[in-house]
Amino acid sequence: MANMDLKKTKMPTMDPLVRSRNFEEVALGYTEEMALREAERCLNCKNMPCVNGCPVNIHIPEFISKVKEGDFEAAYQIISKSSSLPAVCGRVCPQESQCESKCVRGIKGESVGIGRLERFVADWHNEHFNGNIEKPVSNGHKVAVVGSGPAGLTCAGDLAKRGYDVTVFEAFHVAGGVLVYGIPEFRLPKNIVEKEVDTLKALGVKVETNFVIGKTLDIDELFDMGFEAIFIGSGAGLPRFMGIEGESLKGVYSANEFLTRNNLMKSYKKNSETPIMHAKKVAVVGGGNVAMDAARTALRLGAEKVYIVYRRSLEELPARREEVEHAMEEGIEFKLLCNPTKILGYRNPDDKKDRRNGFVSGLNCVKMELGEPDASGRRRPVELEGSDFVLPVDEVIMAIGTSPNPLITSATNGLETTRHGCIVADENGKTSIEGVYAGGDAVTGAATVILAMGAGKTAANAIDEYIKNK
């Protein structure tokens, strides 16, 4: 019998007071009963609007039907036909603006909890899977993938499944890209990313860490090594700063640096060799998911007070609702309609050797009000004159966006880029160089994991066509 409850089956989460002091995963996932109950809410619509809302077109009603039957492994097999990273997507996809936004159940009540079901199925598989994957028959063609983030891993997985000999080159010492350096443990446990990468390796994908393409090897050399096509999924890793006074003070981080120290280098662990500041009062500038991640990480590192400083209002906040809610539950204070104008530093005029010299002592802000809509359609914040105030903080984290990394584009002749440094690629990921494809943040600028995966998937199809017709 269909479950006609208007609300989604709730997913248990860890208590905010407990979780705000540890790095364990916040959302705990469905039990089998919960998954069965939620699956019954799916009406199995003929025209499947949800599938069109998914950037990688997972056959959603089909997998949910298998969940209803209790055949979770079959459900997993259906998802994995379309997605190389189900356990990741089930956790970090903005389902509310994608598949779930198209769900018929959402017209009157809440949509089916597609993301939660996907997560359940992937976790069930990872827990019960015996590790034997049948390697696809090799077709003898070599493809190189640059970057092991969501775009690169998806492209690699899709090609490997078709028999391509795929090598992924990663600059860091572990694979995963933003999934390991950017998204914190409490939102996406790193052992889950590791498992997804292991699955790809079992499919025959080779992962070469410590290779910076554009430095260690360049695109021409990859072709010389016998790779017939190359996919660039190098992401948008270059942090932006505001250009205000005081950004070089000690205690000012880019969100990238702060999160990388914590997530990739594990500086939250007591015996870590990589240091990180454990500040008492922290201001995070920005309103996206990265800002939420940074704020919640600062809290878990022991901060007494964490502020989000954002120049527009709650309505314009670009972060996912769920992340904002989680942050608020944990006690993060939102300073909305506020814009930083200067970072203040401590300076003892009588003692040059005072250890606190040069550290952050406060963030000067000005209040804003919303004016006329700008080009993006959002109302433009305007400074309220004379509304300056100082937020007393000892750490400032800039989470105001990133730009594509120019390492590859500057080392590759003939690779066309936009004014903003993004690689120019057509709807299939084809770039200005024959045999070179690109996708994800390197092409679009900073966006979401699932959009990058969609781009990786599209490019995999295009590369397959290209090599077949060569």
Add this chain to the structure above:
Amino acid sequence: MYKIVRKKILSPVVTLMDIDAPFVAKKAQAGQFIILRVNEDGERIPLTISGYDREKGTVRIIFQIIGASTALLNAKEEGEYISDFVGPLGKATETDGIRKVAIVGGGVGSAIALPLAEKFHELGAEVHSIIGFRNSELVILEEEFVAASDKVVLMTDDGSRGRKGLVTEALKELIDSGEKYDEVIAIGPLVMMKFVVATTRPYGIKTTVSMNPVMIDGTGMCGGCRITVGGKLKFACVDGPDFDGFEVDFDEAMERNNMYHEFEHHKYEETCNLLNKEVE
């Protein structure tokens, strides 16, 4: 895993290692750097390349034991492996059009200055090397500098080897005696580079310095290595490590460099205790 094919103790605090890393060796240029991790869970340590052998596929690093991670690296023996080794990163030192150069190296910075002296020497430029150390015990690579230079001035703070005094004194004397340098390249502690710049500024001699700030990824991703050059924000890892010395804000760089001072000090003592225990 990357094999340590050679290890040589150069002084009580400085060690040389040749690491088997053929891809890095193939591309490495003087002035560039690598990042290594000694163990799983280790810190990422940036080190400027001290040499390379493209045929053998090895890259030379020379490091000073200044903290926990370098102590752990130094505890590794020839034939053992380190977890990670990535590079070459950053831009190579520019050598075009330089016919006469003064290379100023301070302490372990001399190890990074050496490949530059060798490069200029190979290109046929006249090379004057001024290298400074605290005392005779800490002098490294003297013979190598002699082989790669037309003139070498060795300075020690206490006069226990070479001449007593600072590298800046020797540099000023050479300039005043009429040596006309196209460029002065200074590599060493920030405070030394700051004073080399102060020495050359009145003469208007182009002066290049090599910056080695705190960094994680070395590819422009974290922004931790940001420095102010000519009033503009630069990332040492991708825009450098070489910069126009006249434009660098050294005071800010020095202040930023001690951000983790207490953590590092504590960690170093902890690691030394651990290593000593293992020895017993």
